[in-house]
Amino acid sequence: MVRLRILEILKEQNHSKYWLYKRMEMSYQNFNKMVNNETTSIRFENLDMLSNILNCTVGDLFEKIDSDDEIE
Numbered sequence: 017m018v019r020l021r022i023l024e025i026l027k028e029q030n031h032s033k034y035w036l037y038k039r040m041e042m043s044y045q046n047f048n049k050m051v052n053n054e055t056t057s058i059r060f061e062n063l064d065m066l067s068n069i070l071n072c073t074v075g076d077l078f079e080k081i082d083s084d085d086e087i088e
């Protein structure tokens with residue numbers, strides 16, 4: 017299973033979820049689902065925007081986890 021590491025990256029960079037939301041130009045409902053790994057798809061433009069805002073590669077946004085592990 018693959019999941020987004022957005023919350024971990026925000027914590028590492030001492031930024032809040034609200035800080036990122038204000039820069040993402042998307043509805044809070046969609047933003048919140050994406051950040052909390054509650055979505056089944058993500059647009060390429062959102063991945064590009066996330067990597068630019070968080071100053072990381074697109075690959076850094078993802079983590080492969082065992083399907084037995086619980087998503088936090």
